Amino acid sequence: MFEILKKIESFGFEAYIVGGYVRDYLLGKISNDIDICTNATPLQIKEIFPQAKTPEKDFQSVILKLDKYNYEITSYRQDISYQNNRQPATYKLVKTLEEDLKRRDFTINTLCLDSNGNIIDLFNAQEDLSNKVIKTVRDPFLSCEEDILRVLRAIRFSTVLDFELDVNLMKAIQEKGYLLKNLSYDRKKEELNKIFKSNNILKGIKLLIKLKLDPILELNNLNKVIITNDSLGIWSQLNVLDIYPFSRQDKKDILLINKLVSNKKIDLETIYYYGLRLCLIAGQILNISDVLEMNEKLVIKSFKDIEIDLNKYYFEDKKWIKELCQLLEIKIINGDLKNDYQEIDKFVKDYLKTKNML
Template sequence: MIIKKLPEEFEQARPIMQKIEAAGFEAYFVGGSVRDTILGNTIHDVDIASSAYPNEIKQIFNRTVDTGIEHGTVMVLEHGEGYEITTFRTESGYQDFRRPDSVTFVRSLTEDLQRRDFTINALAMRENGEIIDLFSGLKDLKNGVIKAVGDPQQRFHEDALRMMRAARFASQLDFTIEAKTMAGIKANASLLTKIAVERIRVELEKLFLGQNPTSGIEVFVNTKLYQYCPMLAPFEIDLRQLATLEKWDLSLPSEVWALLAYTFYLHGKQINQFLKAWKTSNQVIIDTVQVVAAINEISEEVLTAKMLYQTGKERLISANKIALLFGGELTTDDILKRYDELPIKHKNELELNGKQLLQEANLRPGPIIGKILQRLEQDVVENKIENRHDLLIEAAKEMVKEG
């Protein structure tokens, strides 16, 4: 098979590969970019593998950076772009089920590809677009099958995260997992505890953001992988419920976590504890807590002006995506119309600031200033007072009188 029209990312890298070949070595595009090109999907990182050893790559090119030379990776800098070239290698000894104890550089493409995770990721491509398929990856791509290269047990012992990757690809590509590969995941699911939570989290988020997340969730649950993830063990029934939902349209990690938190009936501190166990960012925690609170009001059709204001436009869109999955009846357009009708969208739009309040209400600096502004902000949002400077000052003076 030859791909005649290569994506621009490959075209830009072709001169690099041609230079390597001119020096007497082999060079191939490998990995997900090759798979996605064949599928007609957008490609991201372009990976290049070569029979040239790192020092040989450094002799061929004038400008290089040792980005991972101990694992055979050298970055070549050409025309303002960086291209990572990784030497063909074999790996051995995976005592931590994550990283090889030793890496050996080899000249054989076959030896390099046979250590990869799945046949659909073990494809290589020459710079002219010719596909090298040593493990029937093209057949599996055509049939929509995720199949381990060689022995699944061995592949998952080399890197236990590959089991999560299989579930993720089931969702992302809408593929099914081959029987022996599925059996290998079930037999080795407990090895997932050897993997850093951050790496598992990335795969889980991609699973939920795939084109067929219900398929990925079924794999995740049926293989018992979920039991070896932070705080998910008690929620098998809830996860299975998610696998019955249709018409998913999630696009952000915070939407993934809001969906899970809402499904598990988590609130406030519980959400915080749950997401800290998954080592998400503080911003994702803040967004998730607010989105779940909004979902609850949307579902009960009691969406208040205060909630609209606190949640904000983007998080309201996220909240209603999830509410609609569970039978919510408010349209996103209706919710955004109500949001657009709010008197203010941010506290900076309040026609009174702290400095003005100090000067015009004859107050001393202190916590009272923030409390008054916060009360005024809330009253404006709830249409209890018009957002006019003179009215806000008068209201502030009344608050002071009332103590």
């Protein structure tokens, strides 16, 4: 990655790795996504790296994929005005690194690495990193109003990194939080997902409630949520299927989790038909702790595991095949029938006799 910086510098430009990669590097975390800022324009960057691509939303940047790393190379810029409390409406290219860093959200995201691996810290970010505090680069009230996503990003960083929010930032969030209504549900969900997937999720939930953001985000059951290891378990308790965007599969899974929870029990049949993942989620909500142990007791995981080939039997009416398959599954799962070819063969023949098909 330093070779990228050196190559840009060889053309007479400045270049620094900036933001999350540097922050995570100092925290001992590894990332394959690297942001680079430079005083070169996108056109000049593409002359240096012809394979670079221009993103759909062009804020004077290009995308470069090289080896195992994804680089976003952005020209120094100053954001002059914002639209919809979210995106820069007007901006201009600037000449210095400091001018560029002033537009960024939090001090811990202003840290830079030069081509020799030296840390560049213009906003005392290392001190904030050491003190484990999330602080905006500029006035927090103005910063949150310009880009309201910063409210959720602040809570996400506080949750994931286990940092505290700066006192003035908390006040700004409380005052400007209502502007989250202008943020798309996709972006809200993206940040909330990162909070819900964190091992420190409880901190994030407490912050959302403390800062009174739960009603603004339409998470009205947030104070009643039971923590689960899977974020889908959190979403299943919030009753927001008609509000937030979910994939078809996630919607189906949430409905199944809710059905499992309403049934208030998980047994071998449940695990077989609903799958281990959904049963583990429902089990956490229901405080049923032996789901994994029950799963280990399952003799079969799917119908393919049953020692039988139904093609060798004659079914006058195909509607009985589904009933027979389910009977075999239930009896084997519950231990009423061994998963043994001869025993199953006898069971199937007896079943066919009852249907006058043998």
